[in-house]
Amino acid sequence: MNRPGTDIGALLAQQIFDAVRALSPDGAGVSRPAYSGIETRALDCLSQIARDHGLIVEEDPGGNRWFTLPEHRDAGRYLVIGSHIDSVPEGGNFDGLAGIVAGLLVLIRARGRGLRMPVRCLAMRGEESAWFGSCYLGSRALTGQMTAQELGSRHKGDGRTLAEHMAALGIDTGRILAGQPQTALDRIAGYIELHIEQGPVLVERDIPAAIVTGIRGNIRFRSVTCTGQGGHSGAVPRAYRHDPVLAMADLLTRLDDSWLHILQTGGDLVLTSGMVATDPARHAITRIADSVSFSLDIRSQNAEILTHMRDYLGDEMRDIERVRGVRFETGPEIPAAPALMDAGMVRDLMQAMARTGQEPFSMASGAGHDAAVFAQAGIPSAMVFVRNRNGSHNPREAMEIEDLMAGIRIISAYLEEAGA
Known part of the structure; x- marks a missing residue:
């Protein structure tokens, strides 16, 4: 349950x-x-709120929205505060959106007071991998890093490609396929993303916010298939079986070890295997x-460990294929490199956290975020986590507005010194 309190910014956030x-x-x-x-209508809603509070709204060629103070519209260089607007299916309302709200509040509260350096708030499309299998689509398109494979990935629901949806x-x-950034990257002095923590660390430590030091990279396979040989569950002895389910279990056990x-x-x-299935139309309890x-x-967080796990996965698959008489097919790999946050910004x-009266605390991010893409594009990047109960990617996300405001105060205190 959120408790907005009497702070005008907190009320507006709610x-x-x-x-x-x-x-x-x-x-x-x-x-x-x-x-x-739906994503577009959410962006339109944010745009109207921004205009109502005197901000300039612009859209880049990739469909992302930018919000700016009028006096900074033509600034040569600026800091970006942003995050993504999309969600997973039947997810929570704070994942991504909290970072955009933070950027909007920083700008709205600066109206009439000014900022030491120009700041823009960025609302990006398509960060979640749930829809097309690849993550960071909006930020990768924005920074000119999207691949033809990603543009050709198909929507989990309607089967149309990402290119068709775009x-x-x-x-x-x-323009995206040609690797053209959707904005002038050399004008971005830095990128800050506020995000709910998607694990339990801040809740367990009873800390409202934290500074992120790095973001884990990943190796993903959307659908690995193990093919064996069907048969009657009671009539085929173990020695003659080529059971793909047990082969999969064997592989996952080895990976777990x-x-x-x-x-x-x-x-x-x-390591996670979040989707496991046989075909219920063809398979049965007795088959x-x-x-x-x-x-x-x-x-x-370690690129060498990811490389080791990629090699280990291949070796173990080949060994299980030989022993059990099955065949593994992984399909295309969906990789994302680890990213360290900028040491100076961290x-x-x-220091800004300390100036707000909070005990400075830093941590790594287990989940991926658009900040990793900006960092890989050579843009100094940083993140602020805010406390959130019940994990993420589910309707029970429970960020308190007070914790969001604690994160915003850290960013505001940082901006008071930035550009000085």
């Missing part, structure tokens, strides 16, 4: 969250699909399945 939620209800949560009409919104996919070893030797790794599909998501944000 109003923005409520307005955007009303545009995207789905079950118990919200759904704002990447590159959809074209339907009037986005020039030829490797995960534990890496953690015990001081490494960083998380050995002839195929099974599953997803793999392998993450680490230091200055930690």
